[in-house]
Amino acid sequence: MGYGIVISAARDGHETYGFDIDADQVARFVQEGGASAPLEEIAVRLSIPINVICYLTWVARGRSG
DSSP: OOHHHHHHHHHTOOEEOOOOOOOOHHHHHHHTEEEEEEOHHHHOOOOOOOOOOOOHHHHHTTTTO
């Protein structure tokens, strides 16, 4: 769900950055119009940061998307 939210925002012209432990997910996000940077850089770039935190059970199982 988090991916869907942020990619929709990117498609609507909002500045979006993605961070994920799965490099393939980050590459997919960038390919679809998002941006990526280290968390420290993202935090200072955005005037109104919105965080989407994924369902931790999925992370523990190695799922993403």
